[in-house]
Amino acid sequence: MRPEPRLDIIGAALADPTRARILCKLMDGRAFTNKELSCAANITPPTATAHLKQLERAGLTTSIRSGRHVFHRIASAQVASALEKLSTLTPSDHVRRAAKPDSGVLLARCCYNHLAGRLGVWITYNLLDTGVLQLAHGALAPGPRYHAFLTDLDLDPPRVSAHRPVAKFCLDWTERRNHISGSLGIAILEKALKDKWLTRQRSSRALTITPEGKIALTRHFGLSDSALDCLGSSVRSMAKR
Amino acid sequence: MRPEPRLDIIGAALADPTRARILCKLMDGRAFTNKELSCAANITPPTATAHLKQLERAGLTTSIRSGRHVFHRIASAQVASALEKLSTLTPSDHVRRAAKPDSGVLLARCCYNHLAGRLGVWITYNLLDTGVLQLAHGALAPGPRYHAFLTDLDLDPPRVSAHRPVAKFCLDWTERRNHISGSLGIAILEKALKDKWLTRQRSSRALTITPEGKIALTRHFGLSDSALDCLGSSVRSMAKR
């Protein structure tokens, strides 16, 4: 047949709004059951089954049985990153119409396994400003303060290999600006969740900044009150448009 | 509404096999008319119009009128790279069934504006081996022989800025291995086409290596006869599976 990639197979899997919602729900990296997903997407379990089957056949998700539950999750980090990249292309009028300013999604959210949203962008630029990371030919590399930063946060130095970058840019669909993924990005999100700087919200990828989190983020990433206000107000100002 | 990216909008645009074929045809970076595309996709002009309208509405393509012709092309490099990344996810059984071993697509093809396929992979590793490029924390950076290489090939030194990497990895859907894009990748393909080392094939992204090209590629990228045979035979060996 045609010696071309079958874009339509994956496209068809993404083509339905309901499936897109399911995928977005799964994009925080956790696994969910049929019932949870059908509830989140406002459909009945039979319909969810059909959708999940399609997603799995297209290779976008995987499922494992555990007793009478079946857990579904994104098939791989590769899939997650391709989907995130695709989100970038969403026509801007749709994003603006869809994004409720008071939802936390614009402020802080997780992107498969690392931090995104305005907070993610902020942290990234702070890491660059303070020399923890630096730009080298358009790519992110450890900077002079890199090891001090790891010690400060009590992080294991991520295994730095040629094939697994410490940090790389990941384009954010709400901000259209880069934030960091890579092993450092993953470690930061893990740390923030473990120490309860951020807590997951029930039914979305949004994250909430706890009081302790505010203190810690201020200390480690220079997230001043005014910066927080600024993040908040820029969210609010978007609502008026 | 939902504060989530509308993956389904782009998904719907990709969902149809015919549209996928059109996109693949456009992925070589050139612009084509309605008629050319309808012919390539085995549909009538009216149908092509409908498809191209959808692609344009989804922001994947752009069109410009020129007299009584309308040329369509991929909307941006960003779209091209997202699509290429998405191609990576194509279920492997479909790729294997679809890829005819004797078509040149596996050997050498262009990926929007740079070189891909086995030749692209080969050249990338050769550039790394010879110190033209080097790995720095998982990213590509110019190596010690970088400027000598540019002089040797009579290339203008691409503008190296922090925001426009000289070279970056681009995952190939046939090889599942990295090859280079970025300004250097673009320059190499341009040079190869201009000096007729490679010629485009009529109706696909595949490229043909000319006799002069073989000599030049041998000189500049160490592409020995045995390496060529190896590339060819590994193509052949894939056919048996």
Next chain:
DNA sequence: TTTTCGTTTCGGCGAATGTCGAAGCGTTCT
């Protein structure tokens, strides 16, 4: 064992969509 519950299969309904032929419109060539 019986009950409960999560998941899946099946059948049917309604909406959306890919396809084409015929016809209309605008540009270019003769």
Next chain:
DNA sequence: AGAACGCTTCGACATTCGCCGAAACGAAAA
């Protein structure tokens, strides 16, 4: 001006697909 050509719109047809309710299946709990 007239003919040729490329693109688009329109109408009609067949197919696909999302969705749900009812019912079946299978594992856990009572």
